[in-house]
Amino acid sequence: MRNETMTINMGPQHPSTHGVLRVALELDGETIVACKPIVGYLHTGMEKQAEYKTYTQSIPQTDRMDYISPMSNNLAFCLAAEKLLGIEPPARVQAIRVLLCELTRISSHAVWMGTHAIDIGALTVFWYTFREREKVLSIYDHVAGARMTSSYFRVGGLSRDIPEGFLERCEKFVDEMPAHIDEYESLLTRNPIWLARTQGVALISGKDAVAWGVTGPTLRGSGVNYDLRKNEPYSGYETYQFDVPVQSAGDAYARYQVRVQEMRESVKIAKQAIQRIRELGEFGPYRVRDFKYVLPPKEDVKTSMEALIHHFKIVAHGFFPPVGEAYSKVEAPKGELGFYLVSDGSSRPWRMKVRSPSFINLQALPVMVQGRMIADVIAAIGSIDIVLGEVDR
Amino acid sequence: MSDTPEFKPLRTLAPSTAPGELVMPKTADELLYEEVERGLLFTKVESMVGWAMNQARANAIWPLSFGLACCAIEMMAIAGPRFDVSRFGAEVFRGSPRQADLMIVAGRVSIKMAPVVRQLYEQMPDPKWVIAMGACSSCGGVFNNFAILQGVDKIVPVDVYVPGCPPRPEALLHGIMKLQEKILASKPEIGPIPRKRVLKQKGVA
Amino acid sequence: MPLTPERVEQKLRERFPDAAIERQTGDAVRDYTLYVPGESLVEMCTFLRDDAELDFGMLPWMGGCDHMPAVPRFETVYNLLSLSNSLRFTLKVRIAEEQPRVPSVVAVWPTANWHERETYDFYGIEFTGHPELTRILLPDDWVGWPLRKDSPLGYEEVAFTHNTPNRRLPSPSLKKLAPKKVKYRAQ
Numbered sequence: 159m160r161n162e163t164m165t166i167n168m169g170p171q172h173p174s175t176h177g178v179l180r181v182a183l184e185l186d187g188e189t190i191v192a193c194k195p196i197v198g199y200l201h202t203g204m205e206k207q208a209e210y211k212t213y214t215q216s217i218p219q220t221d222r223m224d225y226i227s228p229m230s231n232n233l234a235f236c237l238a239a240e241k242l243l244g245i246e247p248p249a250r251v252q253a254i255r256v257l258l259c260e261l262t263r264i265s266s267h268a269v270w271m272g273t274h275a276i277d278i279g280a281l282t283v284f285w286y287t288f289r290e291r292e293k294v295l296s297i298y299d300h301v302a303g304a305r306m307t308s309s310y311f312r313v314g315g316l317s318r319d320i321p322e323g324f325l326e327r328c329e330k331f332v333d334e335m336p337a338h339i340d341e342y343e344s345l346l347t348r349n350p351i352w353l354a355r356t357q358g359v360a361l362i363s364g365k366d367a368v369a370w371g372v373t374g375p376t377l378r379g380s381g382v383n384y385d386l387r388k389n390e391p392y393s394g395y396e397t398y399q400f401d402v403p404v405q406s407a408g409d410a411y412a413r414y415q416v417r418v419q420e421m422r423e424s425v426k427i428a429k430q431a432i433q434r435i436r437e438l439g440e441f442g443p444y445r446v447r448d449f450k451y452v453l454p455p456k457e458d459v460k461t462s463m464e465a466l467i468h469h470f471k472i473v474a475h476g477f478f479p480p481v482g483e484a485y486s487k488v489e490a491p492k493g494e495l496g497f498y499l500v501s502d503g504s505s506r507p508w509r510m511k512v513r514s515p516s517f518i519n520l521q522a523l524p525v526m527v528q529g530r531m532i533a534d535v536i537a538a539i540g541s542i543d544i545v546l547g548e549v550d551r
Numbered sequence: 552m553s554d555t556p557e558f559k560p561l562r563t564l565a566p567s568t569a570p571g572e573l574v575m576p577k578t579a580d581e582l583l584y585e586e587v588e589r590g591l592l593f594t595k596v597e598s599m600v601g602w603a604m605n606q607a608r609a610n611a612i613w614p615l616s617f618g619l620a621c622c623a624i625e626m627m628a629i630a631g632p633r634f635d636v637s638r639f640g641a642e643v644f645r646g647s648p649r650q651a652d653l654m655i656v657a658g659r660v661s662i663k664m665a666p667v668v669r670q671l672y673e674q675m676p677d678p679k680w681v682i683a684m685g686a687c688s689s690c691g692g693v694f695n696n697f698a699i700l701q702g703v704d705k706i707v708p709v710d711v712y713v714p715g716c717p718p719r720p721e722a723l724l725h726g727i728m729k730l731q732e733k734i735l736a737s738k739p740e741i742g743p744i745p746r747k748r749v750l751k752q753k754g755v756a
Numbered sequence: 757m758p759l760t761p762e763r764v765e766q767k768l769r770e771r772f773p774d775a776a777i778e779r780q781t782g783d784a785v786r787d788y789t790l791y792v793p794g795e796s797l798v799e800m801c802t803f804l805r806d807d808a809e810l811d812f813g814m815l816p817w818m819g820g821c822d823h824m825p826a827v828p829r830f831e832t833v834y835n836l837l838s839l840s841n842s843l844r845f846t847l848k849v850r851i852a853e854e855q856p857r858v859p860s861v862v863a864v865w866p867t868a869n870w871h872e873r874e875t876y877d878f879y880g881i882e883f884t885g886h887p888e889l890t891r892i893l894l895p896d897d898w899v900g901w902p903l904r905k906d907s908p909l910g911y912e913e914v915a916f917t918h919n920t921p922n923r924r925l926p927s928p929s930l931k932k933l934a935p936k937k938v939k940y941r942a943q
Contacts, residue, residue, distance in 0.1 A: 170667050173616050173646040178664060198893035199664045200620055203698035206903050225621035241786050288631035306621060306717055368813045368839065371867030389842040482784025485835060500821060513817040521870045547620050550893055663895045697902055697910025
């Protein structure tokens with residue numbers, strides 16, 4: 159009798175790889191001996207292209223990295239550029255950003271839940287979660303004019319003020335969302351098939367998760383309480399009341415529980431943000447008043463010579479940050495998303511490095527599936543919530 | 552051979568009478584003859600089968616469940632509850648290229664991915680169609696750089712281009728309807744089409 | 757007392773008195789950054805990770821950068837995170853242009869594996885001691901290092917009427933291939 163292992167290829171075209179991930183698996187029967195993710199099938203050269211674009215022109219590129227949560231990406235880039243410039247947007251702008259980022263988190267987790275459930279075999283959840291995702295996308299459409307690639311945030315503020323009726327719309331959505339989350343939970347949380355497919359699957363210990371640089375719900379599902387919103391707050395997150403859900407099991411089910419709880423917490427934060435925007439004025443300043451970096455208001459351009467010159471300079475050349483570098487990060491739905499910008503004093507970044515959570519979380523896949531069954535690979539890939547646009551950039 | 556069956560009357564009816572002329576009531580035989588004629592259709596077998604085949608192909612498109620980037624999420628959305636592509640008979644997304652007849656190239660095609668896309672196209676059975684969804688797969692979009700193929704039409708023949716970044720699901724539905732029009736208006740082919748001829752027709756080597 | 761970056765630098769200097777440690781200066785250097793010599797990088801990282809007070813257990817990211825006319829040309833950036841102190845710290849290593857080489861930190865943090873492969877892929881910086889230093893994002897047969905400043909973006913000219921003079925005249929072969937006008941009847 160011979161002992162031989164078999165190597166099989168999964169992807170890049172596979173319905174459960176969430177895009178174009180390829181995994182080379184070495185199998186002994188149905189047990190995985192070695193697993194090797196092969197990435198790069200969606201490499202877009204965004205880091206190189208950013209060096210040829212002004213800072214504002216790079217914002218639309220960031221939408222197309224993690225295309226399920228565009229607002230978080232815009233926020234991470236804008237925060238990095240703002241840190242480089244040394245400016246801070248007004249409190250009202252920060253509240254609007256927080257509101258939109260939390261809606262993004264709800265929508266991203268909804269898409270994750272639908273697709274992850276499809277991978278495992280529960281087709282129904284997809285139709286429920288996409289219903290709510292469409293509502294979030296309509297809100298994007300209302301505020302930014304695009305469904306998915308919003309590019310709404312700008313360095314130093316927003317591209318335009320929030321439209322009329324926007325807050326009422328968000329309020330309606332966050333009021334009805336908890337009932338929908340209950341609905342999802344009634345489909346999955348105690349479903350015996352779901353439990354059998356996710357409990358004890360794709361295990362990673364907290365120590366391993368830290369060593370492999372895993373962040374986001376995957377880290378918190380392994381019992382490590384680290385959330386950038388609490389531990390290294392940005393955009394005024396320290397002033398909101400919310401909890402960070404943590405589970406200690408470290409399996410796919412624990413990540414599911416963390417994400418469901420996060421959706422509930424996001425609803426809480428969004429409610430507070432709406433309240434805060436109301437207090438600070440439903441309409442008001444939506445940009446920094448520093449016209450070396452930010453477009454002056456249109457009314458001033460029509461009346462003031464100086465504002466007109468600033469307008470021309472910023473539209474024609476962009477703004478010129480000081481020589482230096484900055485790294486800024488946000489807690490995106492998938493983990494720590496960061497941008498590292500190096501400036502040489504010109505209007506284009508000298509170097510833009512993206513710290514994308516999916517890229518790093520995916521690296522821990524072999525740790526999760528080593529010695530497990532081949533069917534668990536699907537559950538593992540789904541549970542770490544990767545987006546290939548962000549992995550390959 | 553035309554795309555719709557040709558209608559030919561079986562016999563010419565009696566010429567209409569001049570005004571004022573007395574019209575004789577039709578005999579029972581004549582009435583029976585007219586009744587039979589109303590339910591008959593005469594055409595060539597070939598064009599009838601071709602027409603029916605085009606109808607079948609156009610109204611039951613099976614797309615390949617194959618997403619590349621951002622557009623893939625909008626492609627998923629058309630199968631979702633709000634847009635519901637099954638109204639147009641194209642909801643059966645297949646995981647294997649061997650079972651699909653429409654490839655929706657949804658997203659940017661990198662240089663590393665290009666051979667894979669081409670191979671997937673080769674694996675699909677004839678007749679097959681391609682929709683280039685979004686700016687990236689149509690012309691490279693905003694990513695005009697070393698890593699991205701400037702338009703998927705450099706490697707596979709494209710039937711319908713859907714503009715947008717990403718296109719709204721309505722736009723993709725419109726693209727699918729345009730493809731249905733194209734299929735209905737195309738020359739019906741019975742039996743397998745030699746690949747060389749297809750590629751030559753579509754202008755790809 | 758919370759841990760400060762100054763304290764980290766002080767401890768590092770105490771532990772490695774001979775190493776050439778230099779703080780990066782500049783008006784807009786927003787993060788606390790130290791230049792460290794490449795030969796003692798792995799030792800320093802191990803110290804930063806294992807020291808009970810510092811506890812830099814995580815490497816959130818590392819990457820490369822090309823400062824082309826400057827000498828030395830390349831540098832690698834290591835962003836460290838101490839979970840217990842919620843503190844970030846940045847290390848940098850300068851690398852000369854000829855034979856760009858730096859020791860790998862995969863043994864300290866396994867997560868460095870893909871980061872170093874990516875940096876190798878983009879800049880051609882070699883990481884000595886890396887278990888599997890191959891291209892990761894670009895195809896295996898790619899020639900060149902795309903993110904180096906002397907490597908072009910690879911821009912493809914867009915065909916407009918002003919830069920393609922024969923644009924308006926369809927070639928005879930194209931004319932023959934053009935689809936005939938078909939009238940579509942609603943069924």
